[in-house]
Amino acid sequence: MSAIDDITIELNGEEQTFSVEPGVPLRDAIRNELELTGTKEACEVGECGSCMTLVEGTPVKSCLIPAHQADGKAVTTVEGLADRSDDGEDLHPVQEGFIEEFGMQCGYCTPGFVVSSVAMLEENPDPSREEMKQYLKGNLCRCTGYTKIFDAVEHAAEQYDG
Amino acid sequence: MQYYQPGSLADAVDRLKEVDEAKIVAGGQSMMPLLRQGLISPDALVDITAVPDLDEVTASDDTVEIGALVTYSELLDAELCADLDLLRDAVEAIGDVPVRNAGTIGGGVSHADPAQDLPPALQCLDAAAVSFDGDGTRRHDLSEFFLDYYLTELAPHEIVTGIEFERPPARAGGAYASDTEAPGGWSTAGIAALVVPDAEDGETCVDARLAYCAGAPVPKRVPDEIESLLVGDRIDRETVDEVAMAIVDDLELIDDVGDDVEYRKHLFRVMTKRAITTALRRSDAPPLAEAPR
Ligand SMILES: Cc1cc2nc3c(=O)[nH]c(=O)nc-3n(C[C@H](O)[C@H](O)[C@H](O)COP(=O)(O)OP(=O)(O)OC[C@H]3O[C@@H](n4cnc5c(N)ncnc54)[C@H](O)[C@@H]3O)c2cc1C
Ligand code: FES
Ligand code: FES
Numbered sequence: 345m346s347a348i349d350d351i352t353i354e355l356n357g358e359e360q361t362f363s364v365e366p367g368v369p370l371r372d373a374i375r376n377e378l379e380l381t382g383t384k385e386a387c388e389v390g391e392c393g394s395c396m397t398l399v400e401g402t403p404v405k406s407c408l409i410p411a412h413q414a415d416g417k418a419v420t421t422v423e424g425l426a427d428r429s430d431d432g433e434d435l436h437p438v439q440e441g442f443i444e445e446f447g448m449q450c451g452y453c454t455p456g457f458v459v460s461s462v463a464m465l466e467e468n469p470d471p472s473r474e475e476m477k478q479y480l481k482g483n484l485c486r487c488t489g490y491t492k493i494f495d496a497v498e499h500a501a502e503q504y505d506g
Numbered sequence: 507m508q509y510y511q512p513g514s515l516a517d518a519v520d521r522l523k524e525v526d527e528a529k530i531v532a533g534g535q536s537m538m539p540l541l542r543q544g545l546i547s548p549d550a551l552v553d554i555t556a557v558p559d560l561d562e563v564t565a566s567d568d569t570v571e572i573g574a575l576v577t578y579s580e581l582l583d584a585e586l587c588a589d590l591d592l593l594r595d596a597v598e599a600i601g602d603v604p605v606r607n608a609g610t611i612g613g614g615v616s617h618a619d620p621a622q623d624l625p626p627a628l629q630c631l632d633a634a635a636v637s638f639d640g641d642g643t644r645r646h647d648l649s650e651f652f653l654d655y656y657l658t659e660l661a662p663h664e665i666v667t668g669i670e671f672e673r674p675p676a677r678a679g680g681a682y683a684s685d686t687e688a689p690g691g692w693s694t695a696g697i698a699a700l701v702v703p704d705a706e707d708g709e710t711c712v713d714a715r716l717a718y719c720a721g722a723p724v725p726k727r728v729p730d731e732i733e734s735l736l737v738g739d740r741i742d743r744e745t746v747d748e749v750a751m752a753i754v755d756d757l758e759l760i761d762d763v764g765d766d767v768e769y770r771k772h773l774f775r776v777m778t779k780r781a782i783t784t785a786l787r788r789s790d791a792p793p794l795a796e797a798p799r
Contacts, residue, residue, distance in 0.1 A: 349509075365507075366507045366508055366509030366550075366551060367507055367509060367541055367551055369538055369542070388539060388542040388543055389539040389542070389543070390535065390538070390539055390605065391690075393602075393604065396604065402579075402607050403603065403604045403607060404604050404607050404608045405604045405605070405608075407538065407542070408533075408534050408535050408538045408539070408605075408608060409534050409538070409608060410509070410531060410534055410538065410551070410553065412509055412511060412553060413534070413553065413555055415511075460603075460604070464603075477689070478603075479603055481602040481603070481689045481690040482601070482602030482603055482604045482605060482690055
């Protein structure tokens with residue numbers, strides 16, 4: 345067996361093949377090779393959650409996953425959440441929630457929070473504030489003080505049928 | 507650097523042996539930050555996540571086997587964690603949801619960070635890490651496994667394949683208590699406790715096991731002299747205080763920049779009391795007794 349360099353992922357529903365250097369995190373492959381920059385980079389140590397990505401529907405910090413581990417898997421980034429099925433662009437209820445409740449200030453953390461919140465609501469469509477705090481512990485925001493973010497998720501949960 | 511994703515355990519060991527500076531990567535939750543910060547620069551990464559048969563939790567009435575590639579989240583979802591409060595507490599204390607989604611049980615013991623939350627719980631369960639080195643399997647008592655900061659008994663080409671332990675009796679109670687500076691952060695004091703009441707009278711403590719992390723260079727099973735203070739009688743508040751003080755004396759805290767040793771000792775005192783009283787409450791024994799006057 346030799347080192348794998350070409351990997352194929354199903355990114356937001358579309359199959360993509362690209363080559364990647366050994367040890368490069370999934371985050372950098374998404375940003376640099378696949379040129380989707382909604383997955384943010386802010387730390388190198390897995391502490392901020394702004395790079396949150398769904399791999400097979402499960403939220404992970406994409407700066408902590410070697411890109412090779414996503415080979416053959418379905419990867420969803422914030423760009424893949426809106427429904428573009430009938431020509432238009434229907435934002436995901438969680439994205440709507442962040443807009444409606446002003447769940448952001450500078451917005452840098454927002455994609456990460458949106459991705460985590462989507463995963464949380466898939467598992468638990470009606471979380472309490474305490475459950476939100478527990479689930480979203482891996483996402484940091486330096487601006488909002490979180491209250492507006494939890495309001496946004498609550499707003500989304502009201503619209504959400506799972 | 508080379509990246510290998512071997513499809514068998516034997517292949518993985520071969521890769522590790524053939525390259526001088528080769529490192530295992532599993533969940534990546536500790537390995538990727540080390541790489542990204544330039545703290546290590548191996549010649550090869552051997553990704554073991556495609557090795558088959560290491561992702562099962564197998565529990566019978568007596569024994570438990572947890573495959574090395576089982577993630578923390580998968581373990582939390584397993585029925586085992588509904589039964590074993592001690593294990594559930596410890597896994598829930600680890601990082602946050604996405605870290606638990608990727609981090610593995612094998613990495614959780616092999617990384618050997620002194621602040622890792624899982625090892626004390628496993629030490630209280632008298633667990634062993636099972637490993638494969640190409641020639642055969644070895645069993646490592648987890649109370650002897652950790653040698654120093656980030657150092658274990660494992661040879662560089664040796665792979666942990668799983669964790670094994672015997673289930674404690676149903677009348678036993680266990681708990682893990684820990685404190686962090688910030689939500690999702692590493693533990694600044696963590697202690698696991700398991701107490702077993704007598705099967706006959708239901709209240710005399712016949713076995714007590716304690717272990718802590720973040721208080722010494724390695725996750726550490728508490729010396730027998732201290733554990734045995736809890737054994738032989740019904741546990742009372744005075745004894746719990748005595749044990750907490752003894753554990754504080756056992757700590758090897760380093761007076762590091764920005765670290766308040768006295769405060770850390772205080773945390774250990776509080777966490778020890780919390781772990782023992784919670785374990786007792788979850789056991790078949792009556793709750794904590796006041797010392798006789
Ligand atoms: C933001 C953040 C917060 C965290 N908070 C906590 C916390 O509160 N408590 C806690 O306990 N941990 C915490 N962790 C660490 C987490 O537990 C890691 O998942 C764990 O240390 C490593 O598991 P892994 O599978 O990701 O291993 P990797 O990162 O892939 O590997 C870690 C080390 O173990 C070795 N290794 C991995 N698997 C094996 C194996 N099967 N056999 C031999 N060697 C192996 C690797 O070579 C490497 O040296 C945190 C991590 C992050 C990023
Ligand atoms: S960039 Fe991944 S957690 Fe900070
Ligand atoms: S809105 Fe600025 S970091 Fe969250």
